[in-house]
Amino acid sequence: MNLSIEQCQHYIHALKNGVVPDQDLSPLSVGRADILEEFYRCLNGMKRHESYVKFLCGPYGSGKSFMLTSIKQQALQKGFVTADIQMGHHTRLYSFESVYYRIMHHLSVHQTNQQHTSFEAIFDLWISQKRKENNQEKVSQEILRLMQALNHYNRSFARAFTAYLRARINQNRELSQAIVSWLTGEKNVPSHLKAQFDVVGQIDKHNAVDFLRAFSRLVYLLGYNGLVILVDELEYVMHERSDLRQISYDNLRFLIDQSYGGKLPHCLFVFAGTPELFNHEKKGIVTHEALNQRLGRSIERIQVPGDFRDLRQPVITLDPFRKEKWQHLTEQIVALYQKSYQFSPSINASSLRNWTMLELRKATSHGDFSIREYITKLIEVLDLMQQHPEKLNLSQSLDR
Numbered sequence: 367m368n369l370s371i372e373q374c375q376h377y378i379h380a381l382k383n384g385v386v387p388d389q390d391l392s393p394l395s396v397g398r399a400d401i402l403e404e405f406y407r408c409l410n411g412m413k414r415h416e417s418y419v420k421f422l423c424g425p426y427g428s429g430k431s432f433m434l435t436s437i438k439q440q441a442l443q444k445g446f447v448t449a450d451i452q453m454g455h456h457t458r459l460y461s462f463e464s465v466y467y468r469i470m471h472h473l474s475v476h477q478t479n480q481q482h483t484s485f486e487a488i489f490d491l492w493i494s495q496k497r498k499e500n501n502q503e504k505v506s507q508e509i510l511r512l513m514q515a516l517n518h519y520n521r522s523f524a525r526a527f528t529a530y531l532r533a534r535i536n537q538n539r540e541l542s543q544a545i546v547s548w549l550t551g552e553k554n555v556p557s558h559l560k561a562q563f564d565v566v567g568q569i570d571k572h573n574a575v576d577f578l579r580a581f582s583r584l585v586y587l588l589g590y591n592g593l594v595i596l597v598d599e600l601e602y603v604m605h606e607r608s609d610l611r612q613i614s615y616d617n618l619r620f621l622i623d624q625s626y627g628g629k630l631p632h633c634l635f636v637f638a639g640t641p642e643l644f645n646h647e648k649k650g651i652v653t654h655e656a657l658n659q660r661l662g663r664s665i666e667r668i669q670v671p672g673d674f675r676d677l678r679q680p681v682i683t684l685d686p687f688r689k690e691k692w693q694h695l696t697e698q699i700v701a702l703y704q705k706s707y708q709f710s711p712s713i714n715a716s717s718l719r720n721w722t723m724l725e726l727r728k729a730t731s732h733g734d735f736s737i738r739e740y741i742t743k744l745i746e747v748l749d750l751m752q753q754h755p756e757k758l759n760l761s762q763s764l765d766r
Contacts (some may be wrong), residue, residue: 374706397691404677412592417625424684427736430638441594442476453602459614466574467551523580529563592632600639615654
């Protein structure tokens with residue numbers, strides 16, 4: 367394992383607290399290779415102007431957030447811009463302008479070391495790369511091409527972006543910042559500044575998808591392969607008022623139609639939610655017939671012998687781990703722990719797995735537990751063994 371002690375400790379610290387580490391997840395990628403391969407296929411398809419809307423389905427702690435982070439890392443490495451958001455009080459699917467705002471304020475690119483970047487920073491990276499070419503005429507032509515292309519997607523976006531370029535050239539910082547604020551969904555841009563870049567109003571439910579379409583096109587024109595939007599905790603939609611919940615589902619249906627209809631090119635949406643979101647008879651997606659049909663839920667009810675399943679369907683279910691996957695995960699965690707604390711457990715990984723599962727089953731009335739709960743408990747067991755080696759000496763009889 368080619369990781370420093372500090373990196374291993376960071377993994378262990380995050381995992382013990384039930385959080386996905388904000389660094390390379392390949393040392394922890396267990397049992398989901400086929401799913402990651404499907405998203406690799408989607409990313410390649412985006413380079414051919416295709417778009418996708420995918421859903422990850424699994425109970426709490428099953429690894430949905432882990433998968434979203436893995437997809438994000440894969441996308442960044444392959445030259446995509448990503449945006450990772452979470453449904454909640456400030457991000458409502460029935461209000462797509464709030465989704466657009468969150469997307470524009472949670473952007474990431476591979477060229478920066480920060481978790482998130484900004485609209486302005488992405489454009490600055492492009493400008494700095496073009497300056498290295500030392501061909502002012504070529505840069506001017508490419509900027510003209512950007513403006514002309516954006517005009518086909520949304521004239522207000524194109525007009526504001528043109529004004530932004532002029533403000534940058536004229537070193538008018540106040541105006542350029544006001545334009546960026548407006549383009550990224552801020553609502554409190556002074557009217558006298560908006561008048562200077564010839565726009566009225568603000569981004570709302572009627573134009574938010576058009577602005578996202580224009581931004582995804584801009585991302586592609588700036589040399590990226592596309593825009594990957596990752597949305598966690600979609601089940602929050604179920605807690606909305608019934609009329610707002612139906613609007614949310616209709617917005618999802620609209621995104622699917624726009625994406626597969628070629629009107630949102632170079633975009634990948636990945637939504638993660640619990641099984642209840644898809645199956646709840648009164649509040650779930652099954653209550654919206656048009657959306658339910660597009661997700662192909664009837665296909666998943668067909669019983670197929672063996673482990674065969676169609677990962678190219680919109681909905682990918684995160685199946686429970688089997689024994690060999692639990693074992694592999696245990697070995698990976700133990701290897702990280704050993705390097706973190708220079709500590710080797712007195713029992714083997716199989717015994718650790720059995721003891722951890724025994725403790726979890728004793729702690730839950732139904733005997734079931736999630737991957738997150740297992741990892742947290744395993745590290746707790748390792749911590750006890752490392753801190754109390756003399757008092758806690760487990761017998762090899764735990765190995766079953």
